[in-house]
Amino acid sequence: MPKRDPPVELQPTVYEDWLLENPKMVDGGPVILEDDPDIEDDNAVILPSRHVNSAILPKDYADITIIFSQYSDFDGIQFYVVPNGFDYLIRADQTHHNGTFKTVEGYEYGDYPHFHELDYYRREWNGKKPGTRRRVSELLRENISPSDLLDAFMSYYYIHDGRTEPIQPPKKKGKQRGLDEFGK
Amino acid sequence: MNLVNDIQLHLYKKIKTEICDSVSYDIAGRNAIEVLTPFLDWKGAPVSFYITEDGKITDGGRILSQLKSLRAIEDFNNWPFRTSFFKQSCIEEIRGRLVPINDDPKNVLSYIQGITRLPNYFEPKPIYSTVDRYPDRVRSITIGALLPFAPSGFPEVERLRWASEFTKDRSIPLLNGIEVHSDMSPRRYFRIVQIISHATSGSTDKKQHVEAKILHPVLWKREEPKVEMYAIVETLDAYASESRALLRQESGGNIIETCESGADKEIARLLLEEPPVVASA
Numbered sequence: 001m002p003k004r005d006p007p008v009e010l011q012p013t014v015y016e017d018w019l020l021e022n023p024k025m026v027d028g029g030p031v032i033l034e035d036d037p038d039i040e041d042d043n044a045v046i047l048p049s050r051h052v053n054s055a056i057l058p059k060d061y062a063d064i065t066i067i068f069s070q071y072s073d074f075d076g077i078q079f080y081v082v083p084n085g086f087d088y089l090i091r092a093d094q095t096h097h098n099g100t101f102k103t104v105e106g107y108e109y110g111d112y113p114h115f116h117e118l119d120y121y122r123r124e125w126n127g128k129k130p131g132t133r134r135r136v137s138e139l140l141r142e143n144i145s146p147s148d149l150l151d152a153f154m155s156y157y158y159i160h161d162g163r164t165e166p167i168q169p170p171k172k173k174g175k176q177r178g179l180d181e182f183g184k
Numbered sequence: 185m186n187l188v189n190d191i192q193l194h195l196y197k198k199i200k201t202e203i204c205d206s207v208s209y210d211i212a213g214r215n216a217i218e219v220l221t222p223f224l225d226w227k228g229a230p231v232s233f234y235i236t237e238d239g240k241i242t243d244g245g246r247i248l249s250q251l252k253s254l255r256a257i258e259d260f261n262n263w264p265f266r267t268s269f270f271k272q273s274c275i276e277e278i279r280g281r282l283v284p285i286n287d288d289p290k291n292v293l294s295y296i297q298g299i300t301r302l303p304n305y306f307e308p309k310p311i312y313s314t315v316d317r318y319p320d321r322v323r324s325i326t327i328g329a330l331l332p333f334a335p336s337g338f339p340e341v342e343r344l345r346w347a348s349e350f351t352k353d354r355s356i357p358l359l360n361g362i363e364v365h366s367d368m369s370p371r372r373y374f375r376i377v378q379i380i381s382h383a384t385s386g387s388t389d390k391k392q393h394v395e396a397k398i399l400h401p402v403l404w405k406r407e408e409p410k411v412e413m414y415a416i417v418e419t420l421d422a423y424a425s426e427s428r429a430l431l432r433q434e435s436g437g438n439i440i441e442t443c444e445s446g447a448d449k450e451i452a453r454l455l456l457e458e459p460p461v462v463a464s465a
Contacts, residue, residue: 028311036252038280039245046253049310066310068253072244073281074212074234080227087228098210 010057015089018057019117023158026067027051031154031161033147035170036071043094044071045146045170052081052159065089067159069150077146079153091116092153094144104133113140113149115156145169209235216244223300231300241292243282247299254308263305273298318381319367322416322442323351326368326455329448333456350455358407364400367416370455376401377414377454380431383422394427398434412438414454419443 033045049068057065064084071077076094083089092115100108119133139152147169154160154167188196206222215237223231234244251257260266270276274284274291275298282302284295327347334343354369356376368377378400382393401413413435420428420441431439440450 036249036280038248044245044249046249048252049254049308051310051312066254066308068308068310069249070246070253071249072234072246073242074214074216074218074244076213082227095213097212 010083010086010089014057015118018054018089019157021054021158023160025053026154026159026161027053029161030163031067031150031167033069033150033167033170039071039073041073043076043146045069045077046071047079047150050161057083069146077149079150081157081159087118088116089118090153090157092149094146094149101134103136107136109136112136112142113144113152115153212244221296221300223296225300226303231296233296233299239287241284241287241295243299245281247282247302248277248280250303251306254303254306255310256303256306256308259306260302269298269302273301275299275302318383318418319379322379322451323368325442325448326351326451329452330455333452356404358404360407362403364404366400368451368455370414370457372412372457372459374408374411375414375454375457376404376411377416377451380415380417380423383418390423391427394423394430398430401434412436414438414440416440416442416447416451 028050033047036044036046047069049066052065052067067081069077069079079092080088081090094113096111096114100110102108115135116132119131137152137156139155147167151167203222208220210218212218212234216234218232218234220230220232225231234242251260274294276283276285282299284292330347330350331343334346350369352369354366356364366376367379370377378397380394380397382390401411405411415431415435440447
């Protein structure tokens with residue numbers, strides 16, 4: 001996480017290829033959401049970060065690309081796929097409170113879960129930073145639970161952790177098992 | 185005399201306007217607003233914070249949630265500079281949320297800079313397969329190398345089961361009540377096979393892993409001197425010289441590096457080797 005080097009930029013074509021790659025593997029065992037015992041919100045779960053293995057991203061980026069989550073009281077959970085020292089490549093947002101948004105296909109949504117992709121061909125911020133484009137998959141629905149959002153995110157972007165069954169939501173305030181045992 | 189000229193003033197105003205214009209707000213959930221700042225976080229994205237409907241400034245638990253997700257929360261909890269950093273940045277932690285100590289604009293500015301910088305002090309620790317799956321990889325290549333030695337009369341499924349038996353863990357109860365483990369089950373009972381993984385972990389984790397693996401044969405040898413240890417490792421080069429020396433010493437040089445060709449056959453040999461014949465009286 002320390003970014004002692006300045007943020008790096010990926011080549012647009014490489015990034016495009018990366019999104020099209022099928023599949024991407026999640027290393028480090030099954031992807032499981034863990035309860036956050038410090039917060040009294042049933043939605044306050046976290047996803048311990050995983051290494052996302054990609055053959056197409058240049059090694060320097062691919063080796064340090066991770067999927068992780070961040071939770072806030074006001075926006076719910078967001079999942080990110082980021083290379084080290086760089087803005088996210090893709091992101092899943094549980095909510096969208098700020099008016100409406102349009103998807104790449106032109107459909108308009110209000111407060112609805114969606115995915116973000118960095119868009120190198122749409123320049124914003126005086127051309128300094130790439131824009132984003134939003135996508136809504138059929139797997140998404142209003143008031144989606146964190147586990148279903150993660151499930152949809154992983155399915156939509158072909159991110160596999162080797163399992164075929166859906167990701168199970170954590171039991172309320174129960175410590176998830178499985179991660180510690182994995183690989184022993 | 186140092187008077188400010190028009191060019192300087194023009195540039196100054198332009199930059200000031202740009203910085204001020206970079207601050208904006210969005211509507212967030214629970215009637216809060218999200219204030220976006222021009223500061224960039226560890227991944228190069230703008231940092232934001234929330235103002236609740238009753239006028240409280242908070243990060244909504246986001247920063248600590250990130251640290252938990254990135255498995256850096258323990259480092260943060262044990263951080264010796266935590267108190268002074270919080271004081272310097274006017275940050276308070278209240279039930280998992282980082283908030284400014286009050287809403288004085290100067291303090292809020294320090295708070296924003298503080299939450300922007302905070303995650304930069306900690307390394308993320310993603311879960312890597314190279315740590316966890318190396319033992320599976322070793323077992324897989326070993327089964328492949330064992331199969332040609334399976335009894336020829338066996339059907340395919342039985343041959344696979346026969347080979348898999350050698351690659352299972354073995355627990356060895358000691359007289360003092362402790363149980364030690366071998367990562368594989370060789371024919372020679374007093375042979376202990378340890379798969380050394382964690383090649384891509386941090387140096388401390390790697391060192392601790394090697395020490396933990398060495399402990400089992402050491403404990404067993406105290407009771408039974410004829411115990412012999414075999415270490416299977418991807419490459420010794422991945423480990424510190426201290427760990428390499430420890431492995432060499434305790435294994436008596438019985439180290440198989442799977443990056444070398446023929447390593448699978450060597451593992452199969454050490455598993456299949458029959459126990460020495462004991463001369464009867």
